[in-house]
Amino acid sequence: MLTIHHLGISQSERIVWLCEELGLPYTLQHHTRDAVTMLSPPALKALHPLGAAPVIVDGDLVLAESGAIVDYILAKYGGGRLVLGPDHPDFAQYLYWLHFANGNLQPVLGRNMVLRRLNLAADNPTLVATRGRLDLVLNLVEARLGVAEYLAGSVFTAADTMTVFSLTTMRTFFPFDLAPYPHIRAYLRRIGDRPAYRSAMRKGDPGMEPMLD
Template identity: 40%
Template sequence: MITLHHLENSRSQRVLWLLEELGLPYEVKRYARDPKTMFAPPELQRVHPLGKSPVISDGDVVVAESGAIVEYLVDSHGQGRLKPKGGTKEQRRYTYWMHFAEGSAMPFLLLKLVFDKVSSAPVPFFVRPILKGVAAQVGKSFITPNLQRQFAFIEAELQANEWFAGKAFSAADIQMSYPVEAAAQRAGLDGKYPAVAGWLARIHARPAYQRALVAGGPYDVTP
């Protein structure tokens, strides 16, 4: 049986969702974040040297990194499901969005998180205006324009296609769920991206998504 080492409010949630979509038997070992640092607990290092989640064990196979886990599960247990046929336009789109999620979308969301933290960090009063000014300028001139450019691109893609790989739901939608949900909660979509909002509504309505919420517990990607 597959074991998922699941850290609350993390990328691990999309692995739970994939397991439910594939109908695979699994067990969940839950881990809580440190309430002060929000980091994963030290006991995760017993599972994987980096001590991060998600990690799965499937017999003697241990796989870390959510994208690698998604690909492993689809390739090893998917039986042709949730992945377009090779050599097709849909397969090329699938591969692109599988990598876009962490390679392009998440870096700017993480930068936003870091600089939001910096602007509210407890520092001496005479330093606070400088930190806030720097954080605001970086956000205005670099982070926000890049996020807006990315989501305008995602919006255009979802206006032309119901799902990220094309007409059919796939694991690329599962992989893209975390950055889009993070953007919606942390940055806000402000009604500017109706196709993105529609896609979010569609994935949230899927029975497997709902079952994954029950299995994983409360899910909130807002820091």
């Protein structure tokens, strides 16, 4: 049975949610951030040198990195679910949006978060450019969800499980307003209606209200 090492309020919610969507049995091991630094506890570094979540243990395998874990679980246990194959007309869209979260969305949110904490002047060129990049990325997501029910197309896939954290829980660390993005907000309401998402959030972060608007 899989063991998911989940750090509260983190990207590891992706893995809990994926397993709930697939109906996979798993053991959930909770880890709590340091109250002062908000960093991972030493127990995670004992599992993996980077000391970050998520980490899964599957038999003798210890695997980190949410994208790699998603690929591993889908390949080994997914049975073709939540993926689109090369013969599907939306295959390329699936691949693009599966990798978009860690390739574009999450990095630009992280850069904006760090720059905000530096209290730079509003006209600082780096800050202006980074904010502009965030607007560009969010507008791209908004445009996509204006023509598709889910990121890969008409069906829910792992591309959605990879992306939703950045639009929801990440706002705990870097608040940003979704009011200008009605299609994103409608999409998040659809996500919030999914029993597997609700179950994953209850199990992974029971004291946190999902940020779906």
